[in-house]
Amino acid sequence: MFQPGQIKDYHALNTALDHLLAGEDDSVSHLANASSLLNYFLTDVNWVGFYTMKNGQLQLGPFQGLPACVTIPVGRGVCGTAVSEQKTMLVADVHAFPGHIACDANSKSEIVVPIKVNGEIYGVLDIDAPITNRFNADDQVGLEAFVQVLEKHLTAATV
Numbered sequence: 001m002f003q004p005g006q007i008k009d010y011h012a013l014n015t016a017l018d019h020l021l022a023g024e025d026d027s028v029s030h031l032a033n034a035s036s037l038l039n040y041f042l043t044d045v046n047w048v049g050f051y052t053m054k055n056g057q058l059q060l061g062p063f064q065g066l067p068a069c070v071t072i073p074v075g076r077g078v079c080g081t082a083v084s085e086q087k088t089m090l091v092a093d094v095h096a097f098p099g100h101i102a103c104d105a106n107s108k109s110e111i112v113v114p115i116k117v118n119g120e121i122y123g124v125l126d127i128d129a130p131i132t133n134r135f136n137a138d139d140q141v142g143l144e145a146f147v148q149v150l151e152k153h154l155t156a157a158t159v
Contacts, residue, residue: 010142013041018149027157032062034150038127039064046106046130050115051079052123058083061123069103077101079124082112086121090140092133104128111135113147117154125150 017037021030031050039048049063051072058072058079075084076099082089089112094100097110107128115122125147129135 010138010145013037013142014146014149017146018153021150021153024153025157027154028062030150030153030157034125034146035062035064038125038146042127044129044131044134045127047104047126047128049126050123051126053083053121058123063126065128066104069101072101078110078112079126082114082124083121086114088113088140088144090135090137092135094128106130108132109134111139111143113140113143115147115151115154117151122151122154 017034020033020037024030031052035049039045042048047063047065047068049065049068050061051058052061053059057074060068060070072079074080078089078091078094078097078100080101081099089110091097091100091110094102094107094110107130109129109132111127113125115124125143127135127143
């Protein structure tokens with residue numbers, strides 16, 4: 001397949017995710033394995049994880065990295081903005097993003113992809129990097145496809 005930290009092919013990564021989640025029906029397990037897979041195979045990242053919607057705000061879910069902010073209001077920071085605008089946020093320099101929430105001072109760039117289940121915002125995939133300009137259009141396309149695979153399995157999940 002591919003070596004840790006050397007992902008060049010999101011299609012292969014997304015296929016691996018699909019096989020990893022097949023036959024399982026627990027949403028927390030899906031998110032935990034998805035964050036682990038991304039953390040293991042992406043280079044130059046310092047936080048990979050999920051926030052899910054709970055009581056009208058984003059609540060910390062499974063992740064890989066240092067401890068993180070527990071709740072994020074919709075419309076605040078990169079994650080909250082991704083939810084309010086219902087679109088991927090690709091931020092080259094988080095310090096230039098108005099209202100950025102600094103959970104980890106080492107983070108310099110970020111990509112956040114909204115997750116929808118049954119047409120409703122379920123949460124977001126959030127990935128931070130310790131370098132500016134870490135994420136590009138190829139990453140956005142690949143990670144949006146990754147989230148589509150995840151959405152398929154979350155839709156079928158029972159928990």
